Amino acid sequence: MTEPTPRRSELTAHLAHDFRNALSCIHQFGNILVDGLAGELSDEQREYVRIMLENASKIRKLLDSALEGTADSQENSTNKIERVSKLET
């Protein structure tokens, strides 16, 4: 498997930031609708918005897990480099 480079890490952080902003908008406006701040919803409409919100939360969890994986991978990569350096000295 290819190890993440600094350029890739930067790109990942940038993508994560943009994902979080987009999720934040879905989350904010979904809750505004559910709470009736833009007018009352029917029970059916409220249920559909809840489904959207639940899935936005799932995407957030997936994103956090994926980023943890990237961080672990980077840490392992650093450890490998340190180990190699120690072996070389």
Add this chain to the structure above:
Amino acid sequence: MDRTKILVVDDNPTIRKGLSVRLRANDYEVLFAEDAISATAALVTERPDLVILDLGLPAGDGFVVMERLHKNDRLANIPVIVLTGRELADNRDRALQAGAAAFFQKPVEDGPLLFAIRKALDVSRGELRFDD
């Protein structure tokens, strides 16, 4: 009595709109800035009661805004709540050390954000200490 004034600093117009709907529904007056320069100007001219601050901003990031705020005696005790899409690891401790009253990563639940706003306002008005 004047309504509590909150300055929302975020370069994303949709985030600003969503926050304004939620904050106005909770009886706050909401002002906006979309970059570090207009945020600094709004702090001086409007003197808000609290700032909700994104970190990734054009023309200087949120840390620059906090630094300017804390260097000005007239503004230094305005509480700042950081709300950002940036990573926790690189930014949470730095923001709290820079004087933020609370740090949230987007997307944030409305309940904890509104609670943090009320608490930070109580602390700045001397009605509560942070460790209460």
